[in-house]
Amino acid sequence: MPLGRPSPSTDAWWYAPGTLIVATPDLARRVLAGGTGAFGVPQVFSPRTSATVVRETRSVRTDRNTAARPTMSGEWIDARTPQLVEAIDRYLDEHPLPRRWTVLPTLYDLTTALATRLCLGVFSPQWQETARLLRAATPGAMAAGAPVFGRARQRRAFDTQAQRVTEGIGHLLKQRRACPAPAADSLLDHLVTTAPRDGDPDGRAESVHLETLWLTLYTAQTAPAMATGWLLHLLARHPGNQATLRKEAVHPDSQTAASRLSRTRQATDEALRLYPPTWLLGRTVHRATEVAGHRLAPGDDVRIAVQLIQRDARYYPEPDRFLPERWAPGGTATDAPKNAYLPFGAGTHFCRGTAWVYALTGLTVTALLRRYAFTAPRHPAVRPRRSGHLEPTGLTLLCQPLPRASTPPHHQVTGCRNAHVS
Ligand code: HEM
Numbered sequence: 001m002p003l004g005r006p007s008p009s010t011d012a013w014w015y016a017p018g019t020l021i022v023a024t025p026d027l028a029r030r031v032l033a034g035g036t037g038a039f040g041v042p043q044v045f046s047p048r049t050s051a052t053v054v055r056e057t058r059s060v061r062t063d064r065n066t067a068a069r070p071t072m073s074g075e076w077i078d079a080r081t082p083q084l085v086e087a088i089d090r091y092l093d094e095h096p097l098p099r100r101w102t103v104l105p106t107l108y109d110l111t112t113a114l115a116t117r118l119c120l121g122v123f124s125p126q127w128q129e130t131a132r133l134l135r136a137a138t139p140g141a142m143a144a145g146a147p148v149f150g151r152a153r154q155r156r157a158f159d160t161q162a163q164r165v166t167e168g169i170g171h172l173l174k175q176r177r178a179c180p181a182p183a184a185d186s187l188l189d190h191l192v193t194t195a196p197r198d199g200d201p202d203g204r205a206e207s208v209h210l211e212t213l214w215l216t217l218y219t220a221q222t223a224p225a226m227a228t229g230w231l232l233h234l235l236a237r238h239p240g241n242q243a244t245l246r247k248e249a250v251h252p253d254s255q256t257a258a259s260r261l262s263r264t265r266q267a268t269d270e271a272l273r274l275y276p277p278t279w280l281l282g283r284t285v286h287r288a289t290e291v292a293g294h295r296l297a298p299g300d301d302v303r304i305a306v307q308l309i310q311r312d313a314r315y316y317p318e319p320d321r322f323l324p325e326r327w328a329p330g331g332t333a334t335d336a337p338k339n340a341y342l343p344f345g346a347g348t349h350f351c352r353g354t355a356w357v358y359a360l361t362g363l364t365v366t367a368l369l370r371r372y373a374f375t376a377p378r379h380p381a382v383r384p385r386r387s388g389h390l391e392p393t394g395l396t397l398l399c400q401p402l403p404r405a406s407t408p409p410h411h412q413v414t415g416c417r418n419a420h421v422s
Helices: 025-032 050-055 058-072 074-079 081-094 103-120 125-137 139-145 152-177 187-193 204-220 223-237 239-250 262-274 306-310 354-371
Strands: 012-016 019-022 100-102 280-285 289-291 294-296 301-305 372-375 383-386 390-393 396-401
Touching (some): 019 025, 025 280, 025 289, 025 301, 074 354, 081 103, 103 204, 103 223, 125 152, 125 204, 152 187, 152 204, 187 204, 223 239, 223 262, 223 354, 223 372, 223 390, 223 396, 239 262, 239 372, 262 354, 280 306, 301 306
Parallel strands (some): 019 301
Antiparallel strands (some): 012 019, 100 396, 280 301, 289 294, 372 396, 383 390
């Protein structure tokens, strides 16, 4: 039984001394709701260098969320759909898929290009390389909510990369600030154009901007690639659903506004239910409290078993089946209790990037379905890697190219913001 659940009807149990697992929507709500002050987010990850990890404060988190807020909306991402579609098409033109396709490296590459575009406004190889460095350096720092910064070698490697990325982003911020008429096109542009005009005496705005760019650039190229991988894994095994999504993919709406992909959205919700990249949510106990009869002391950990909750037959009939239609209006998923669906968390720390997730996942999958039919090979099977994230490691698919409809001309990025990039 995963996570050592003693029996299917046990809702809270000790995984190890000091670590309680909870696996019902009600208990999840209690832990995630905040307000009581009993639980806090663990200090697992903060950008820039390992030394800043312990310094992250609630107010920095809030400032980051506030700074980025307008760019996290559905409208903001919809307005960029044509550019994203072009970027994906360009990538797939330049990198046609082999008949036997190892999925994850391509998806990471692609989401890196898209995240770089959305965050920094640039497509240049130099910046994609910087973003890649960030992705390569960070997983160790995030492993399963357990700080690995005790390990000196890992810490040094992370710090070296982190410094390069920080300097690079700092340089871009400076260049952008010097631009006479910034176009509000990327997260970077947004931060620069909304920065206080009366200076930044204590350097706080600079720090918040750097961290916002750092974290968003990292987040937008990792979990969305995993979610897309899981969705493709499921579609390859469900040709009927694949055909339904392909119909939506060839509709012109799919290339003008990500939010119009309703069937793709339902399939994504179902993939996130079966394979939530954040399969465990963590909280640290700040004040002595009690959960489901278990006493918790300050410093104890509580983990919410997201994947167990989302595959529990009490909340989802036929919980292990891929049934995107359960998310249609009036579908069975609408009867599930509120906190039975937690791929993006809940409460105070609910994910701010959901509009980006549905856009990146939806547009990538639709672009792929316009070009290829996917089937699953018998071997090798995908091996879910449950470290910090639930990742479809080893996912391989068979790709059959389809006759192509016309591709829109590639978008020409022009203007001041790109004057400096290759
Ligand atoms: C499939 C992709 C993603 C998944 C599964 C995911 C999942 C989550 C989860 C579970 C949390 C809550 C963590 C907790 O309560 O401890 C979270 C928080 C967050 N996510 Fe996402 N996320 C994804 C993509 C993104 C993207 C693309 C962005 C930004 C563009 C983003 C920005 C954030 C931020 C800023 C928070 C922290 C909110 C806070 O603490 O106030 N996420 N995410």
